[in-house]
Amino acid sequence: MAIxxxxxxxxxxxxARILRDQILAGELExxxxxxxxxxxxxxxxxxxxxxxxxxxxxxxxxLVITRKGRGSFVREPAARVAxxxxxxxxxxxxxxxxxxxxxxxxxxxxxxxxxxxxEGEPDRLLPGDRNVIEVGGD
Amino acid sequence: MAIxxxxxxxxxxxxARILRDQILAGELExxxxxxxxxxxxxxxxxxxxxxxxxxxxxxxxxLVITRKGRGSFVREPAARVAxxxxxxxxxxxxxxxxxxxxxxxxxxxxxxxxxxxxEGEPDRLLPGDRNVIEVGGD
DNA sequence: GGTCATTTGTACGTATGTATT
DNA sequence: GAATACATACGTACAAATGAC
Numbered sequence: 001m002a003i004x005x006x007x008x009x010x011x012x013x014x015x016a017r018i019l020r021d022q023i024l025a026g027e028l029e030x031x032x033x034x035x036x037x038x039x040x041x042x043x044x045x046x047x048x049x050x051x052x053x054x055x056x057x058x059x060x061x062x063l064v065i066t067r068k069g070r071g072s073f074v075r076e077p078a079a080r081v082a083x084x085x086x087x088x089x090x091x092x093x094x095x096x097x098x099x100x101x102x103x104x105x106x107x108x109x110x111x112x113x114x115x116x117x118x119e120g121e122p123d124r125l126l127p128g129d130r131n132v133i134e135v136g137g138d
Numbered sequence: 139m140a141i142x143x144x145x146x147x148x149x150x151x152x153x154a155r156i157l158r159d160q161i162l163a164g165e166l167e168x169x170x171x172x173x174x175x176x177x178x179x180x181x182x183x184x185x186x187x188x189x190x191x192x193x194x195x196x197x198x199x200x201l202v203i204t205r206k207g208r209g210s211f212v213r214e215p216a217a218r219v220a221x222x223x224x225x226x227x228x229x230x231x232x233x234x235x236x237x238x239x240x241x242x243x244x245x246x247x248x249x250x251x252x253x254x255x256x257e258g259e260p261d262r263l264l265p266g267d268r269n270v271i272e273v274g275g276d
Numbered sequence: 277g278g279t280c281a282t283t284t285g286t287a288c289g290t291a292t293g294t295a296t297t
Numbered sequence: 298g299a300a301t302a303c304a305t306a307c308g309t310a311c312a313a314a315t316g317a318c
Contacts, residue, residue, distance in 0.1 A: 037302075059248050081250075
């Protein structure tokens with residue numbers, strides 16, 4: 001729960017990880033307000049810059065939303081995924097990949113992810129650089 | 139082609155717009171190297187911070203890719219869109235919305251966009267917060 | 277292999293503008 | 298109007314990756 005400035009992991013990523021874990025664990029519920037940038041910077045002993053970078057990471061992952069003059073809030077998980085029923089028991093979802101997925105899949109920023117789901121089958125992740133795939137329409 | 143620090147439009151957004159226009163107009167071809175952050179900052183008379191913010195904007199839009207120690211390069215347009223043929227002459231594409239689309243559609247960062255295309259019909263944009271839609275698979 | 281210049285990544289500081297409460 | 302909070306924008310410094318030599 002503390003920041004190690006000497007760690008191999010950048011400060012802002014440590015901070016993002018701490019907050020992400022709290023959100024995914026439900027300690028910070030959807031709609032809950034996250035401490036202000038100044039407050040968090042003071043609390044964790046970092047610059048406000050690092051807090052902003054961490055927040056931005058969480059915004060990109062769709063976990064939080066930040067409103068000017070108000071603060072940052074935990075987002076509804078479902079609000080960041082578009083789901084399409086395409087027939088034949090197949091669902092197609094679009095979402096922004098997490099940082100981990102981006103690293104694992106080797107895809108750059110600015111690439112959306114198609115998730116193709118069928119009952120009883122593992123999800124198929126389709127990044128934007130392997131485009132044009134046929135899905136049986138029934 | 140110049141930056142106006144007194145404009146209502148933030149410096150980094152002016153810079154992003156200039157570079158975006160050059161990319162979309164083909165003046166900067168796919169794979170082309172964009173000037174270094176320091177070079178651009180000097181050239182446009184801004185801080186490196188503003189250049190970085192502009193680059194980040196373009197990265198999120200899928201227009202450029204940045205590699206540490208090397209520089210930023212114009213990305214292949216197709217590389218950022220995943221396209222799925224779902225039958226019935228319908229195509230589904232996922233991509234990260236542009237900043238303009240985010241503003242127009244009123245959706246926050248970290249939300250992907252589903253684009254449903256059918257021959258002879260206008261594209262339908264489906265953001266992540268209006269989820270679960272049926273598309274005739276036929 | 278080693279060194280060097282270049283370039284981006286991270287992290288701090290300060291100041292001012294703008295939106296919300 | 299005042300207080301709070303985020304947005305923008307400048308500065309500096311050092312770390313890490315890359316490529317040229």
